[in-house]
Amino acid sequence: MKFLGELDESSLGRTQRCNRRLTDPNRLQAIRDTGLMDTPREEAFDRLARLAAEILKVPLTIISLVDAEKQFFKADFGLPSPFRETRELPIDASLCRYTLEGESIISSNAPADPFLKFHPSTGPWGIVAIIVLPLINPEGHVLGTFCCIEPKVREWTQHELTVMREMTASIMTEINLRNQITKLKTEQNLRDTFVAALTHDLRTPLTASKLGVQLLARRHGELPGVQAAVARVTQSLDRAERMIQDLLDASQVQAGKRVSLKVSECDFHAIAVQALEELSAVYPERFVLKAGGPLNLVADPIGLRRIIENLASNAAKYGAPGTPIEVVLSRSGEHATLQVINQGNPIAGDELLNIFEPFHRSRSATESAQKGWGLGLPLVRGFAEAHGGKVTVTSSAEAGTCFTITLPLQATSPELFPARARPEHGKEEKPTGFLS
Template sequence: MKFLGELDPASLSRTQRCNRRLSDPSRLQAIRDTGLMDTPQEEAFDRLARLAAQLLNVPLTIMSLVDANRQFFKADFGLPSPFRETRTLPIDASLCRYTLEGESIISSNAPADPFLKLHPSTGPWGIVALIVLPLINPDGHVLGTFCCIQPSVREWSQQDLTVMKELTASIMTEVNLRNQIRKLKAEQNMRDTFVAALTHDLRTPLTASKLSVQLLGRRHADVPGVQASVSRVTASLDRAEQMIQNLLDASRIQAGKPMALEMSDCDLHAVTAQTLDELSAVYPERFVLTAEGDFKLRADVLGLRRIVENLASNAAKYGAPGTPIEVRLDRGETQVMLQVRNQGTPIAAEELQSIFEPFHRTRSATESASKGWGLGLALVRGLAESHGGKATVTSCAEKGTCFTITLPLDASAGRRLSA
């Protein structure tokens, strides 16, 4: 970049420092990470450019990105032709490149400024008074600038500077939020890939182990104790396989995807009764089922079992020991309702807001002897919502803790409409 004269030592030092920053690989990568270079204008940024022009009463405001070769105008108010059409400026003609060390350029009279008067773009652009503020990301890299230009001498007030600084901060808030969303999406994709690979790799040896154990059981069926051992090992392998499925389902829930369901005609009363009967082997004389009427619906039977099993076993594990757990079924014209209520220490109000989130565990669950991943209630909500229903919870000392699941009579109809 050739100036129209010899710079003073301070100005020369500034240009040299900024020139070194121009091709910094980390800075250039930070610009690429924004995804803003060579993209169309966006109202989110143009709005701030218009606002700056209105508040400061200036004819030209520009938001730019500055890479190693050019200055790209992402947003503007009053940008003249041909720049409004090309939206770029060769780097040798860029004044904004001299903010890359994080220093602003502020002048009330550029033709009288010892540095600015020698820059070849000052005259052709009609730059007299200007405020140029660097756009600095959280890692300290200067991505570009936000500037306002006045074609006449103007003493900038403190209010003018404050407005520009606040609007610059707003631009960076938008840029940083977009970067965070991009990173979260990348992390989510990586997590989904990892979970899929992990579960695939785990299921293969589990299946092989289960087949081997069952084969040994058949070969040595006459040996005392073999069948009992086979049953224990098989049950443990089944539990491990269910944990893998829970992890897969939780990953789908976090990604906002509906859970996979196999719809069929079934009876919620029969499914609930059978599930509670099986749980009674572990928690004897705890469950009291109340149901009157017809509870036939179209739903995923395994999903219904998982809902009942998670809610009932949680109530048994974390409710007051020895107290009855009330399980109630009700039916309306278009939906059925399942309620599971237990007595005991109520769930804190602040925890009720996040109790259905994956990997969340309440304080009582964390302090109890029962260990878990905090996936059960997330799966309950995911299954309910995948059926087109919902899951809610209330908790207080007087009435206990009550989880309520509402499901449509024909969940497949809702899934067809949302597909």
């Protein structure tokens, strides 16, 4: 653009540097990523423009975005017509474009300023005292400006400059939070699509493998070792299917959704016995089940089993080798409680804060030889909460690590089927050890 006079060397250098920034594709992409260009007014930004005008006692404040073609007024206080209606200014008439190097424009008397006095918008806009602060994103790109204008000479105080800088930071906080939310939504959609495609593609060969194993058992089941081999392969395929389902459920949990349940009347004690017996084939003589007999619930039996499997296998993997792992079932009032207790190195206090987050693995788990995806504990919490229950954990060198699941005797998740009649419950008996 043409200035109305000859700029000094410093001012000329500034215009040239900012002009190069004007069409920087990375900067322009950052502006597009905000999703704010050419959008309606929003109270979140209008409020800050009004507040600045009130605190500084100025007649005009503007929040702008500056791309390669125009300056767009996202919010303002006191903007005159026709700009209040059009909400934009051609880039050649923009003063704010000269902050694109990250430098502010601050003047108490623009007509006497060696740079501002030659800018063609100074006179028509009645610009005398002005503060223009760049809106800089975390990557260092200038998206636009926050400015206030006074039509008379005014010496800006340090307090007024501090107010403008703090409010500029608030504008960028709003923009950055919106960007993060948009990115998270995009990542969530991509993750959901990836998980759905991956699990579908994995299940197809697993189904084919199961059919092949079943056919082998029917045709050659009488041969020595065939049935045992078929059983081992089938167990491995079943485990692979459970891992796929874990991935799907963990994706739901991370997206803030509840895992789906299929509830029925079931015996928590019988489920625990079966799950621990199967785990004992991998971790022999590790589990001690303490219970007072049948513990009837209206719940998802598969979900209960997966809670026990994840907690018990984690305890076996990461607890002190060779030490017993206690699995305690009890009832208190209208709730059932499951506790899984192991000895060994305690979980650090800072790790306990994030231990139930999907794909999070504690330092001890990462440093150990045990492999894992960090899905087990998030799924435990997901199933507990889907039943209307909760999970807690305590860990110390003296008492060991204890995961506690508390569940209602009848699942209370709002997504479940209509309530069913509760089964009859006998009186609670004192826990006794009977499985090791």
